[in-house]
Amino acid sequence: MREIRTVLVCASIYFTSCNTADQELHFKSPTQLDSSVHQTIKTRFKLSSLDPAPSHWGGLKPAYPISSAFSLLYEDCREPKWVNQGMITGCSKVVIKKDTSYVLIGTRDELQQVYAPITDKQEALSYASIYFDYFPITTYSFFKKTYIYKRSTMISSADSLENYFIVYLYDKKVFGCGPHPYYSVAIKVFRDGSVQELQKSEAFRNPEADDLCVD
Numbered sequence: 001m002r003e004i005r006t007v008l009v010c011a012s013i014y015f016t017s018c019n020t021a022d023q024e025l026h027f028k029s030p031t032q033l034d035s036s037v038h039q040t041i042k043t044r045f046k047l048s049s050l051d052p053a054p055s056h057w058g059g060l061k062p063a064y065p066i067s068s069a070f071s072l073l074y075e076d077c078r079e080p081k082w083v084n085q086g087m088i089t090g091c092s093k094v095v096i097k098k099d100t101s102y103v104l105i106g107t108r109d110e111l112q113q114v115y116a117p118i119t120d121k122q123e124a125l126s127y128a129s130i131y132f133d134y135f136p137i138t139t140y141s142f143f144k145k146t147y148i149y150k151r152s153t154m155i156s157s158a159d160s161l162e163n164y165f166i167v168y169l170y171d172k173k174v175f176g177c178g179p180h181p182y183y184s185v186a187i188k189v190f191r192d193g194s195v196q197e198l199q200k201s202e203a204f205r206n207p208e209a210d211d212l213c214v215d
Helices: 035-045 108-115 121-132
Strands: 049-052 066-071 091-098 101-105 157-160 164-172 182-190 195-205
Touching (some): 035 066, 035 091, 035 101, 101 108, 108 121, 121 157, 121 164, 121 182, 121 195
Antiparallel strands (some): 049 066, 066 091, 091 101, 164 182, 182 195
């Protein structure tokens, strides 16, 4: 299918090398919320933690100052897809600073309202990673020889088509008992911020984690 075809273009702004083995995916560093206001924000929005945004959120536009948040109050979790799957109840959220105000993003719809339209490939990668709580693999050094593979290795990337982007990210089974495989995911991101997961399949796993149980 054309939509889930892998395309690696050496001229892309994402990669540092045209040699596949040496390619790395880079994001512009996100602007972090000032740590001096973290406690005030946590109190205002009833958050249990406020952490630096991961580097792969750096493609979002507008580039508002941003932090990753977590709420232990299950009754405040309005987005089922962002609810924590482990023993600790609660959910992930996002806090941004828009002009002079702090804004809590607690649902996918709110994320779309803030960041649509999606205008380029790097923004599509960042947006999809938050939307689904997935992550990119940014370097081939991530893939260890001791891992067991079900498909060829591929770092995360994005293709730009006429009205949408195709984004390639990863997910991992974290909780429960092993094995704990990584999954390769293909996602369609429309320019209006709507998304569609096209394909998700097991890609590889670390056999050393097969006997591990995580709550």
